[in-house]
Amino acid sequence: MSFPWAEHYEPKLPLMKWLDERLPLPRFVYNAVGAGYPVPRNLNYFWNFGVLAGLALTIQLVTGIVLAMHYAASAGVAFDSVEHIMRDVNSGWLLRYAHANGASFFFIVVYIHIFRGLYFSSYKAPREMVWLLGVVIFLLMMATAFMGYVLPWGQMSFWGAQVITNLFSAIPLIGDSLHTWLLGGFAPGDAALNRFFSLHYLLPFVIAGVIILHIWALHIPGSSNPTGVEVKGPQDTVPFHPYYTAKDGFGAAVFLLIFAVVVFYAPNYMGHPDNYIPANPLATPALIVPEWYFWPFYAILRAFTVDFSIPFTGIVIIPAKLMGVLAMFSSILLLFFLPWIDTSPVRSGNYRPLFKKFFWLLVIDVLVLGYCGGSHAAEPYLMISQIATAYYFAHFLIILPLISTIEKPLPLPGSITEAVLAKARHTTGTADAVAAE
Amino acid sequence: MVRIFGFLVGAFFTVMLVVSFVIGAYNQVTEPPAATVEHEFLQHPHAISWSFNGPFGKYDKAQLQRGFQVYTEVCSACHSLKHVAFRDLKDLGYEDAEVKAIAKNWKSKISEKNPVTGDVTERAPTPADLVPVVYYAGSGTPPDLSLIAKARHGGADYVHSLLTGYKEQAGYKNEEGKELLKEFPDAKTPSGLYFNPYFANLNLAMPPPLVSDGQVTYGEGNPKPTVDQMSQDVSAFLAWAAEPKMEARKATGFAVVIFLLFGAVLAYLSYQSIWSTKEH
Numbered sequence: 153m154s155f156p157w158a159e160h161y162e163p164k165l166p167l168m169k170w171l172d173e174r175l176p177l178p179r180f181v182y183n184a185v186g187a188g189y190p191v192p193r194n195l196n197y198f199w200n201f202g203v204l205a206g207l208a209l210t211i212q213l214v215t216g217i218v219l220a221m222h223y224a225a226s227a228g229v230a231f232d233s234v235e236h237i238m239r240d241v242n243s244g245w246l247l248r249y250a251h252a253n254g255a256s257f258f259f260i261v262v263y264i265h266i267f268r269g270l271y272f273s274s275y276k277a278p279r280e281m282v283w284l285l286g287v288v289i290f291l292l293m294m295a296t297a298f299m300g301y302v303l304p305w306g307q308m309s310f311w312g313a314q315v316i317t318n319l320f321s322a323i324p325l326i327g328d329s330l331h332t333w334l335l336g337g338f339a340p341g342d343a344a345l346n347r348f349f350s351l352h353y354l355l356p357f358v359i360a361g362v363i364i365l366h367i368w369a370l371h372i373p374g375s376s377n378p379t380g381v382e383v384k385g386p387q388d389t390v391p392f393h394p395y396y397t398a399k400d401g402f403g404a405a406v407f408l409l410i411f412a413v414v415v416f417y418a419p420n421y422m423g424h425p426d427n428y429i430p431a432n433p434l435a436t437p438a439l440i441v442p443e444w445y446f447w448p449f450y451a452i453l454r455a456f457t458v459d460f461s462i463p464f465t466g467i468v469i470i471p472a473k474l475m476g477v478l479a480m481f482s483s484i485l486l487l488f489f490l491p492w493i494d495t496s497p498v499r500s501g502n503y504r505p506l507f508k509k510f511f512w513l514l515v516i517d518v519l520v521l522g523y524c525g526g527s528h529a530a531e532p533y534l535m536i537s538q539i540a541t542a543y544y545f546a547h548f549l550i551i552l553p554l555i556s557t558i559e560k561p562l563p564l565p566g567s568i569t570e571a572v573l574a575k576a577r578h579t580t581g582t583a584d585a586v587a588a589e
Numbered sequence: 590m591v592r593i594f595g596f597l598v599g600a601f602f603t604v605m606l607v608v609s610f611v612i613g614a615y616n617q618v619t620e621p622p623a624a625t626v627e628h629e630f631l632q633h634p635h636a637i638s639w640s641f642n643g644p645f646g647k648y649d650k651a652q653l654q655r656g657f658q659v660y661t662e663v664c665s666a667c668h669s670l671k672h673v674a675f676r677d678l679k680d681l682g683y684e685d686a687e688v689k690a691i692a693k694n695w696k697s698k699i700s701e702k703n704p705v706t707g708d709v710t711e712r713a714p715t716p717a718d719l720v721p722v723v724y725y726a727g728s729g730t731p732p733d734l735s736l737i738a739k740a741r742h743g744g745a746d747y748v749h750s751l752l753t754g755y756k757e758q759a760g761y762k763n764e765e766g767k768e769l770l771k772e773f774p775d776a777k778t779p780s781g782l783y784f785n786p787y788f789a790n791l792n793l794a795m796p797p798p799l800v801s802d803g804q805v806t807y808g809e810g811n812p813k814p815t816v817d818q819m820s821q822d823v824s825a826f827l828a829w830a831a832e833p834k835m836e837a838r839k840a841t842g843f844a845v846v847i848f849l850l851f852g853a854v855l856a857y858l859s860y861q862s863i864w865s866t867k868e869h
Contacts, residue, residue, distance in 0.1 A: 402853065
């Protein structure tokens with residue numbers, strides 16, 4: 153579906169006409185990301201991050217497929233094969249550093265993409281499906297990144313795998329059997345490494361598939377925009393190409409520039425030195441931490457230190473460890489329910505004064521959780537992460553529904569064009585804008 | 590329904606966290622955790638201005654050769670360098686013939702099993718071989734040094750600080766003037782270990798490897814082999830061993846960044862020109 157005023161694909165070359173009648177792939181692309189897709193004219197730079205996430209996935213796929221040609225998934229040689237890539241494979245150091253930092257950059261752009269969605273309530277009707285598929289992509293990314301970090305078989309790989317797979321043993325009754333079954337043994341070893349490699353190669357293509365659904369679902373209602381007011385007519389939109397291809401081109405150039413600076417000048421900045429020590433099941437590192445993009449969730453996991461029990465009887469209903477695991481998974485799964493938790497009819501945070509304050513509090517809260525998650529599980533970090541975790545759940549499950557009922561939103565502009573012209577009047581003076589109208 | 594269920598879940602987690610917090614805070618007040626000796630006395634490595642620091646930094650080849658000499662004459666008694674091949678030493682400025690000679694005269698041999706007869710024979714390494722692994726039977730486990738500069742916080746700074754950081758524990762005071770054995774009488778270095786405030790748990794199995802000036806004889810035109818100089822040289826060598834492609838990385842990066850800066854400017858101008866007639 154698209155707006156009735158969308159431009160129509162008309163093949164000019166005879167070859168393209170021939171192709172269009174048999175396999176209308178160019179028409180499909182034209183309607184998806186070409187001139188045939190009308191987009192609100194007022195998107196700001198935060199709307200670049202979807203395309204940037206696609207770019208990051210592409211970098212991961214290309215570098216990852218070549219790395220897999222040189223990597224050996226066996227506990228005995230995995231670490232050495234990575235060093236072989238770093239030292240002997242032509243530009244192997246570039247492939248590996250681009251892939252390792254590419255994962256971090258993928259998460260950076262996806263986190264900005266998610267917070268943009270939260271601020272502008274991009275999850276609200278009629279775009280719930282876009283959001284739900286987005287959360288699925290996020291979960292798949294986390295699984296893929298976790299298994300990818302295990303592959304170099306360094307100390308952090310091994311002990312990270314140990315800690316994370318151990319979470320499943322917290323499940324009552326079946327936990328221990330499930331843990332052994334998932335790992336193919338009692339501790340991470342050859343069996344685990346091989347299945348992680350297999351899945352690490354598979355899941356990115358699953359992600360690519362879900363991304364197609366994500367974009368398909370987006371194209372049904374069309375893109376949201378910073379005012380949150382729906383498109384009302386042709387004056388509100390511009391064709392995706394050339395307007396947003398040009399803007400995304402600039403965004404991509406800036407993204408690649410920052411990415412290149414890190415890959416070439418600080419390639420180990422976001423990594424942990426312990427992962428240059430070969431995996432050793434007999435030596436536990438002083439501090440086991442996952443990659444930085446998991447730190448907020450790691451803090452939530454460790455925040456629960458008290459069993460849920462009946463006082464003075466010693467009967468434990470939910471042990472602290474299980475509660476931490478439940479909370480960590482809930483912290484992501486609750487995003488699936490967001491479209492029905494936030495009932496305010498206004499989308500954009502720009503017109504929701506109370507919501508805006510709590511949104512920024514949430515951003516700070518997640519940063520604090522991240523800081524605590526990367527630190528030792530000791531005081532004061534535990535106490536801070538307990539407060540921060542409590543706020544995280546309270547924000548989504550208690551505060552957000554309350555705000556929706558008590559908040560008085562600011563008046564919305566009549567249309568996207570009206571908002572754009574009002575902004576232009578504000579910045580360039582009245583005369584120009586009147587002329588433009 | 591979703592909102593009521595969500596509220597209950599949220600309230601449950603919040604209450605449990607508040608309980609955890611209160612109990613944690615109570616324990617913190619009633620039994621504050623004792624300060625640890627590592628927390629009080631572990632030193633951060635000193636920052637050295639290495640030739641390879643910064644975006645344009647390069648390895649000092651003469652220094653790497655001296656460092657390789659220190660590794661060969663001192664460290665390689667116990668520590669392997671198994672990810673480095675003899676052919677890699679050309680990066681240090683050695684000619685092909687020199688690399689051949691270094692490999693041929695290496696102190697340990699490579700043993701090979703004849704697949705037909707089962708006889709084990711020994712041969713001298715060639716430039717194509719990796720530096721043979723050192724088998725160590727003493728106490729402690731000397732780590733392989735190929736990646737040590739990337740496997741420790743502080744990198745080459747850490748290696749240098751550790752090598753030159755051995756101290757007499759009796760009477761040792763930190764910068765605040767606290768005396769270690771007075772504050773922590775139980776933290777006395779066990780026999781067989783050596784006190785070093787730069788090592789994570791303050792005591793390590795490695796005896797001070799560089800003990801006297803002139804322990805290694807440098808060739809003519811090189812600086813005096815003081816302990817500090819030898820330590821810096823071998824730390825620089827180990828930085829190279831961990832990251833042999835650093836110079837190629839920085840040079841490539843410079844070209845890539847210039848290219849992308851140019852590309853970003855062009856992309857910005859085309860974005861501006863395409864949008865010039867559209868208010869947004």
